[in-house]
Amino acid sequence: METPKLATVPEHANLSYTGSSSVNSTEPATEQANNEPHTNSAAHMRPSGRSTLTVSEEEGAATSTSYSFTGSSLAGGNIADLNKSVDAGSAKSEPGLNAETKDATGNSSSDKEHAEESLYECNICLDTAKDAVVSMCGHLFCWPCLHQWLLTRPSRKLCPVCKAAVDKDKVIPLYGRNSTRQEDPRNKVPPRPAGLRTEPEPAPGFPGFGFGDGFHMSFGIGAFPFGFITSSLNFGEPRPAAANRGTTQYEDEQTLSKLFLYLAFLCIGWLLFA
Amino acid sequence: MLKLFKKTKDKIPKSEIITEPKEPKTPPVSKCGKPLQLDNSRWERRLHKELMSLIKEPPPGVTVDTESVQQNLSEWKLNIKGFEGTLYEGEDFQLLFKFNNKYPFDSPEVTFIGNNIPVHPHVYSNGHICLSILTEDWSPALSVQSVCLSIASMLSSCREKKRPPDNALYVKTCNKNPKKTKWWYHDDSV
Numbered sequence: 001m002e003t004p005k006l007a008t009v010p011e012h013a014n015l016s017y018t019g020s021s022s023v024n025s026t027e028p029a030t031e032q033a034n035n036e037p038h039t040n041s042a043a044h045m046r047p048s049g050r051s052t053l054t055v056s057e058e059e060g061a062a063t064s065t066s067y068s069f070t071g072s073s074l075a076g077g078n079i080a081d082l083n084k085s086v087d088a089g090s091a092k093s094e095p096g097l098n099a100e101t102k103d104a105t106g107n108s109s110s111d112k113e114h115a116e117e118s119l120y121e122c123n124i125c126l127d128t129a130k131d132a133v134v135s136m137c138g139h140l141f142c143w144p145c146l147h148q149w150l151l152t153r154p155s156r157k158l159c160p161v162c163k164a165a166v167d168k169d170k171v172i173p174l175y176g177r178n179s180t181r182q183e184d185p186r187n188k189v190p191p192r193p194a195g196l197r198t199e200p201e202p203a204p205g206f207p208g209f210g211f212g213d214g215f216h217m218s219f220g221i222g223a224f225p226f227g228f229i230t231s232s233l234n235f236g237e238p239r240p241a242a243a244n245r246g247t248t249q250y251e252d253e254q255t256l257s258k259l260f261l262y263l264a265f266l267c268i269g270w271l272l273f274a
Numbered sequence: 275m276l277k278l279f280k281k282t283k284d285k286i287p288k289s290e291i292i293t294e295p296k297e298p299k300t301p302p303v304s305k306c307g308k309p310l311q312l313d314n315s316r317w318e319r320r321l322h323k324e325l326m327s328l329i330k331e332p333p334p335g336v337t338v339d340t341e342s343v344q345q346n347l348s349e350w351k352l353n354i355k356g357f358e359g360t361l362y363e364g365e366d367f368q369l370l371f372k373f374n375n376k377y378p379f380d381s382p383e384v385t386f387i388g389n390n391i392p393v394h395p396h397v398y399s400n401g402h403i404c405l406s407i408l409t410e411d412w413s414p415a416l417s418v419q420s421v422c423l424s425i426a427s428m429l430s431s432c433r434e435k436k437r438p439p440d441n442a443l444y445v446k447t448c449n450k451n452p453k454k455t456k457w458w459y460h461d462d463s464v
Binding site: 126161163247 | 324
C-alpha cells in the first residue's frame with residue numbers, strides 16, 4: 001500500500017472525464033495579451049475566485065509561455081513573450097483544455113516548446129528551474145525550492161524524486177551561457193552560511209595519561225548517585241531523536257528504560273534498607 | 275521491602291494508530307534565525323499548474339470538480355471511479371484535498387467524503403486514509419495526480435472489502451484532521 005502499485009491499475013480503465021467546459025474563459029483575448037508580459041507576477045497574486053482561474057486557464061492555453069520569462073532575467077524576452085501570448089490569445093477561442101485535439105494554428109510550435117521546456121522544470125515548483133541546481137542523482141531543482149525542502153526535514157534529507165540522499169554540498173549548480181551572474185545559487189538563499197568555526201577544546205585541567213598524540217586515557221572514582229545523575233542528565237551531547245511512537249523501536253526503548261528505572265529503584269532501596 | 279515493581283501499564287492496544295494530541299510545531303527557521311517566509315504566490319502557482327494538467331490529462335477514472343476549485347483553490351473535490359474488474363467496479367467516490375500554504379513542502383490533507391466511503395482495510399469509515407505518502411513519506415515531487423494514482427491503486431489491489439480492524443475505536447477518538455494521526459504503516463500488501 002505504501003508504494004503506488006501502478007501495475008495493478010487496470011489498463012482498460014475508463015478515461016472519460018467531464019468539466020472541461022466549465023473553466024472556459026470568455027474574457028477578450030486582447031486584454032490578456034496586453035497584460036501578459038508586464039503584469040505576469042502580479043496576476044498570480046490576485047485574490048482567488050473567478051479571476052485567478054481565468055489566469056490559470058490562460059496559462060494552460062498559452063502553455064509554457066507565461067512561465068518562461070518570469071525570472072529575473074527578463075532582458076530581451078519581452079518581445080518574444082508578447083508575440084507568443086498574442087498567439088495563444090488567438091487560439092483561445094477554442095476549448096483550450098484539450099491540447100491534443102487542437103489543430104495546428106501556431107499551437108504545435110508552442111506545444112513543442114512546452115515539451116522542450118518542461119525538461120527543465122523544477123521538480124518542486126514545476127516552473128522552469130531558477131537558480132538551478134542538480135542533485136547527484138540527476139534531479140533538477142530551483143535552489144530556493146530544494147533548500148526549503150531540506151529545511152523542512154532536516155533529519156531526513158532525501159531527494160524528493162528518488163529519495164536518494166541529498167545535501168547542500170552534494171548538489172551541483174548549473175550555469176547557462178547567459179545567466180546574468182555566474183554566482184553560485186547556493187550562496188543566495190540562504191545568505192551565505194557563516195564560516196566554519198569549531199569550539200575550542202575544553203581546557204584540560206588534568207592532562208590524563210597520554211601515549212603520544214592520539215591516545216588518551218583517564219580514570220576516576222564515581223560515586224554512584226552522582227554518576228547516575230550525570231549519565232542520565234547529559235546535556236550538549238547530540239543524540240538521535242527518539243523513535244516514533246508505535247514503532248517496535250519505541251516499544252523496545254520503553255521497556256529498556258523501565259528496566260533501568262526499576263534497577264535504580266532497587267539499588268536505592270537496597271542502600272536504604274540494607 | 276518497598277513495593278518497587280509497579281504493575282506495568284497495559285500495552286498499547288493492538289491497533290494500527292495512536293491518535294496524538296496536537297503538538298506545537300515550530301515553524302521552519304532559516305539559518306539567519308528569521309522565520310522562513312513562504313511565498314504565497316508560489317504555492318498558488320503550483321496548484322494552478324497541477325490543476326491545469328489534471329484537467330488536461332486526468333489520471334484514469336479521476337475527474338475534478340471544477341466548481342469547488344473555483345470557489346476555493348485550497349480545497350479540491352475529486353471524483354474517483356472504482357475500476358472495472360476490481361471489487362469497487364461501478365462505485366463512485368469523492369476525495370477532498372486540502373492544501374495549506376506550505377504545500378508542496380507539506381502534504382495535502384486527503385480524505386474520502388460524501389456518503390459512499392469505500393470499504394477497504396486502509397480506509398476508515400470517516401474517510402481517513404492510511405497511506406504513508408500522505409504523511410511521513412510525502413515528497414514535494416509528488417502531486418495530486420500521483421496521490422490519486424496511489425489511492426486508485428490501493429483500491430484496485432484490494433482483495434477483501436472490510437474496514438480496518440480498529441475502525442470503531444479510531445473513528446470515535448481521532449482528530450478531524452487525519453494528518454494529526456500518528457499512523458503506523460505496517461501492511462504493504464494492499
